[in-house]
Amino acid sequence: MPRKAHLLVVDDDPNTLASLSRAFRLAGHEATVCDNASRAVELLRAENFDLILSDVVMPGKSGMELLDELKKAGVKTPVVLISGQANIEMAVKATRLGALDFLEKPLSTDKLLVTVENALRLTRLEDENRELRQRLGKHELVGSSPAMKKLLAQIARVAASETRVCILGETGTGKELVARAIHEKSPRRAHPFITLNCAAVPAELIESELFGHEKGSFTGAASRHLGKFEQAEAGTLFLDEIGDMPLAMQAKLLRVLEESEVERVGGDKPIKVNVRVLVATHRHLEELVKQNAFRSDLFHRVYVFPLAVAPLRERPEDFPELVAHFARQLAAQNGWKEKGFTPEAIAELRTYAWPGNLRELRNVVERLVLLASEPTIGAADVRLALPSAASRTGGGSLRAATGAGTLAERTEAFEREVLLAEIRTHNFHMTNVARALGLERSHLYKKCQQLGIDLQTLRKPD
Numbered sequence: 001m002p003r004k005a006h007l008l009v010v011d012d013d014p015n016t017l018a019s020l021s022r023a024f025r026l027a028g029h030e031a032t033v034c035d036n037a038s039r040a041v042e043l044l045r046a047e048n049f050d051l052i053l054s055d056v057v058m059p060g061k062s063g064m065e066l067l068d069e070l071k072k073a074g075v076k077t078p079v080v081l082i083s084g085q086a087n088i089e090m091a092v093k094a095t096r097l098g099a100l101d102f103l104e105k106p107l108s109t110d111k112l113l114v115t116v117e118n119a120l121r122l123t124r125l126e127d128e129n130r131e132l133r134q135r136l137g138k139h140e141l142v143g144s145s146p147a148m149k150k151l152l153a154q155i156a157r158v159a160a161s162e163t164r165v166c167i168l169g170e171t172g173t174g175k176e177l178v179a180r181a182i183h184e185k186s187p188r189r190a191h192p193f194i195t196l197n198c199a200a201v202p203a204e205l206i207e208s209e210l211f212g213h214e215k216g217s218f219t220g221a222a223s224r225h226l227g228k229f230e231q232a233e234a235g236t237l238f239l240d241e242i243g244d245m246p247l248a249m250q251a252k253l254l255r256v257l258e259e260s261e262v263e264r265v266g267g268d269k270p271i272k273v274n275v276r277v278l279v280a281t282h283r284h285l286e287e288l289v290k291q292n293a294f295r296s297d298l299f300h301r302v303y304v305f306p307l308a309v310a311p312l313r314e315r316p317e318d319f320p321e322l323v324a325h326f327a328r329q330l331a332a333q334n335g336w337k338e339k340g341f342t343p344e345a346i347a348e349l350r351t352y353a354w355p356g357n358l359r360e361l362r363n364v365v366e367r368l369v370l371l372a373s374e375p376t377i378g379a380a381d382v383r384l385a386l387p388s389a390a391s392r393t394g395g396g397s398l399r400a401a402t403g404a405g406t407l408a409e410r411t412e413a414f415e416r417e418v419l420l421a422e423i424r425t426h427n428f429h430m431t432n433v434a435r436a437l438g439l440e441r442s443h444l445y446k447k448c449q450q451l452g453i454d455l456q457t458l459r460k461p462d
Contacts, residue, residue: 004233005120006047006226007031010040010054010066011082016105020053023109029116037061041069046215046223049077051119056083056090064090067097078119082107124190141177142325143318147310151178158305159185166242166302167280169309172357172438175280176240178309183236188276191235196228199244199443206249208265211256217266229262232275242302243283243294254298277302284408312354312361319346322358326365339369344379352386355418356438363438387422387436416451428455 009020009031017033024031032047034040038061040054052070056063063081070079081094084105091102100122101115141152158165159182167175176195183193201209208218212227228237239245245253256262257277261270279302288294312318323341331338341349354360367385368377418437426432434444448455 004230005029005050005116007116008040008043008049008052008077009033010035010037010052010058010063012036012055012058016055016107020107020112023112024116027113027116037063037066037069040066044070044075044077048226050123051116052077052079054079054081056081056094057085064094064097067094067099071098078123080115080119140325141174141181142321143315144321145310145315145317147315148318151307151309152181154307155181156185158182158307160187162276164276164302164304165278166285166304166306167278167309168306169280169282170311170355170357171282171443172359173309173311174358175282175309176238178307179236179238179240179278179280182278183238183276186236186276188235192232193236193238194228194232195238195240197240199241199446200440203246203249206246207252210249210253211262211264212267213265214267217264221266224264227262227264229256229273229275230271232273234274236276236278239277239279241281241283242279243281243285243288247293247295250295250298254295254301257298257301312357316350319350322361323349323365326362327369330362330366330369336369337375339372339374340376341368342376342378345377345382348379348382348386353414353418355415356436359438360436361438363435387425412451415447416453419448419451419453423453423455430455 007024007029009017009024011017011020011033012035014035017035021031021033032043032049034043036058037054040052043049044052054063054066061069063083067079067081070077078100079098080101080103081099082103082105083090094102100119103112103115141148141155155178165179165182167178169175179195180193183189196209198206208221208225208227210227210229212230213221213225215221215224239253256273259270260274261272263270285294285299285303289296289299312322320341323346327341328338330336349361349364356363364382364385368381371385372381419433422433422436423430426436430444431441434441437444439447
């Protein structure tokens with residue numbers, strides 16, 4: 001799938017600027033043009049470009065001087081130089097200065113477009129290699145329990161299609177990992193995977209984050225910004241916690257899904273986008289629709305293939321693999337010696353309810369690997385590291401969850417007991433509570449509000 005690019009063309013000849021701009025527009029790219037190198041430097045400070053094409057001989061600063069200046073400033077954007085007075089010496093010098101390619105005038109449109117595509121492909125490969133190095137070991141779906149086997153089979157089935165997937169699961173179950181797995185098994189795997197957590201972006205900024213904005217469109221918009229849809233061109237956009245998206249924004253997202261085009265904030269023309277959208281939520285979207293908190297038309301657009309991710313407490317068979325995976329990953333990242341876990345330690349980990357799921361398990365494994373003095377971690381070490389005895393599956397929380405009521409009511413009772421236990425254990429230090437449960441602090445306060453936990457009342461003595 002071809003990817004749109006934002007190109008900067010620098011040439012003192014207006015006819016060349018006009019013809020190149022038209023050629024790139026017809027090829028589906030966006031071109032910004034300027035007639036001198038100094039202006040090009042200003043534009044590069046204000047905007048991001050995928051590729052720079054510059055003439056060599058220009059009044060004032062030459063293309064060679066521009067290339068040298070960009071190199072010294074650490075600008076990584078690839079540069080292709082163009083000249084009507086080309087010779088071998090000039091081409092060699094350009095290459096030594098870091099030019100990606102050197103083209104002679106008059107330009108062949110076909111050759112120019114091939115050069116652009118090759119430059120974009122090379123840049124994309126470098127970005128992917130860098131991301132792979134950063135992600136090494138971070139984004140794996142680990143486990144061989146029946147629940148995981150079912151999930152992996154569903155991913156394999158839906159990945160090859162363009163079907164919209166709604167990933168369901170509690171906080172910390174690895175919904176983003178599932179979305180990444182779908183992307184990496186899809187025909188779009190060579191293109192970007194872009195994420196946006198709808199709950200983490202203020203309502204007044206989410207439109208700009210999704211669709212981008214033009215320079216000067218609002219206070220603080222010092223330069224053009226490409227939104228997540230444009231960043232994900234030809235790839236996948238993952239919208240996490242879509243149930244928390246404001247209603248006004250839901251209407252705009254629906255239009256984009258229907259029309260496959262966005263309009264930047266402050267823009268005056270629609271921009272076609274080719275993006276597969278995956279969404280996730282820990283909330284019950286059907287209930288939100290009934291409460292008029294989520295649009296029914298958007299629900300039917302995104303809820304085509306619901307894919308449920310099991311909570312950790314329903315995957316006891318996966319504990320040995322998960323713990324070993326996290327221990328190995330942490331040792332590699334921090335330069336620690338890898339430590340093992342006894343069967344008794346694994347059994348002890350299984351007794352805990354894990355309200356924060358995988359995120360919380362990783363935090364506990366990190367605590368154990370960091371603090372344990374012996375090469376093998378035992379049950380006693382685990383007991384000291386777990387947040388509180390009140391949250392064990394054999395404790396009061398499970399009894400609350402297994403009382404009378406619907407599944408949703410029992411789950412809510414369970415979550416409330418776990419939260420209350422952690423809040424009291426950490427003496428109302430909410431940052432520590434959030435860390436122990438593997439939650440964002442903002443999500444912790446939202447959860448307290450949803451479960452009717454009034455912190456001010458709770459603090460008052462009886």
